[in-house]
Amino acid sequence: MTGPGLYLHIPFCRSKCSYCAFNSVAAQRDTVDAYLDLLARQIEEYAALEWCGGRRFSTLFIGGGTPSLASPAKLAAIITLCRSRFSLADQAEISMEANPDTIGPELLTTLREAGLNRLSIGIQSFNNAILAGINRVHTAEQAIKAFHLARGCGLANINIDLIYGLPHQTMADWQEDLQQILALAPEHLALYELTIEPESPFGRLQAEKALVLPDEDLLADMEEATNTLLSPHYQRYEIANFCRPGRQCRHNINYWLNGSYLGLGAGAVSCLDGLRFTHESDPYRFMSAVEHKTTTIRQAECLSRTARFRESMIMGLRLIDGFNLRKLEKRLDISATEVYGPLLAELNSQGRLLRQGEMIRLAPDWLPVANQVLNTLV
Ligand code: SF4
Structure with missing residues (x-):
């Protein structure tokens, strides 16, 4: 169904969300652009290696973090570089994650021209009070506008990420989110139940018993409402992922089928025919290692059958x-x-x-x- 995937990690965000334990740090655009220059060096280096660069990749996924924090021209140059140095399939799925506050016409048109054909928008909720409570830096109005902008720029394959089980979230709040989804009609949805990561700000609040979360019954009702409302319109094809017919995320299907993938950038993991290796996760140490031409690999193992x-x-x-x-x-x-x-x-x-x-x-x-x-x- 799909082949090896190429993943690029951009470990920077405008600010940190309260639930986040992903590998990302708060930074300004200058830093992200400088990182992309160094990531380009790593792309060149790995593309020149026959054992990974010689493969034909079916997908390219730029994730984070917030990749859309970078300059549109820098991001477009990275996509163009991957397309010229690696062998990407003719109909390769080329995706990028973006947050609503960073999506504008210049970003979209520049990336479309570079070959982007799928956008994944991290919306998380359409309720402004809930968004503020989880320290998202965008509003529901910005999210809806960003979605329409992406459509207007010709993106016919859009994913929206939402979270349920958020602090103070009611059943009515979640149903309103789902109704908003149906009104926007994206091709793909990733709907995650909030998990509290101990090292996140929410993890610390929970340890102090200062976090008010929906109870198990409400979570079960939210999941049931999700299936009831979405099933006439979307196919649930993975525990947390829904799509229109034929719009499964090919990049993630390769992960779920445990196929090979090459990950570049800070903290990115690769697994090529059972050889797994992980790059330095600290963005600044990663940049320094690339700059000084020392290895960025911090862990490697050969997995048994x-x-x-x-x-x-x-x-x-x-x-x-x-x-x-x-x-x-x-x-x-x-x-x-x-x-x-x-x-x-x-x-x-x-x-x-x-x-x-x-x-x-x-x-x-x-x-x-x-x-x-x-x-x-x-
Ligand atoms: S935008 Fe995503 S990666 Fe960045 S802090 Fe928020 S949840 Fe984490």
Whole structure:
């Protein structure tokens, strides 16, 4: 369905959101532009290596952080560089993440010309009080305007990220968010339940018992409302991802199917045929290493076939239709029984996993508590 993916990480944001534990720091545009100059050097370096640059990539994804914080011309130059140095498939999916306050006509037209064909907008909520409460720097009005601008610039493949389970969020708030989604009609949606990361500002507030979050019953109702409202219009194809027919995110499908990918930039992870390596995560140390031509790789490991099999199971079962277990066994030359013993048969007989021919998937009833099943397969 898709091939290796190329990922570029831009670890800068205008300011930090209260729930965020991603690899990003607050910075100004000058810093982001300087980083992109150094990232361009790393792109050149890896593209020249036959064992990774010699592959044909199906997707390019520029994520962060907030990539759209950079100058449009610098971002366009990075896309152009990737297209000229790496072999990208003719119909490659070229995506970038952007926040509403950084989306303008110049950014969109410049990137469209460079080949961008998918935009992922981090909106998170259409409620201004909730947005302020999580320290987002944009408003709902800016988000809606940004979406229409992107459409007006010819982007026919747009994703919106939303979060539910936010502090003080009510069922009515979430339903209004979903209605707004239906009115905008993006091609793709990523709807995440808020998770509290201990190292985020919310993690610290929670430790002090100073965070008011929706309870489990309300979260379950929100998930049910999501499926009820969206199912006539969107296909849920992954636990947290919905799309119009044929609009799955190809870059992420490759992750969920545990395919190969090359990640460049601070903290970016690569996994090429079982060799996994991770770049320096601190943006400034990363920049210094590139500048001084020293290695940016901080961790590398060769995954065993068993480890790859287990990871493939955990990722692949996130897909609603599951994946082809027989093909995985063939690809890694190891059987599910060698890895798990009788466990898969037990989960199957308990109705948690479903087997149909060569395919395996999570039973629909277990989707709301998917982690309970996936944790047994780690
Ligand atoms: S915009 Fe995204 S990456 Fe940046 S601080 Fe907010 S959640 Fe984190």
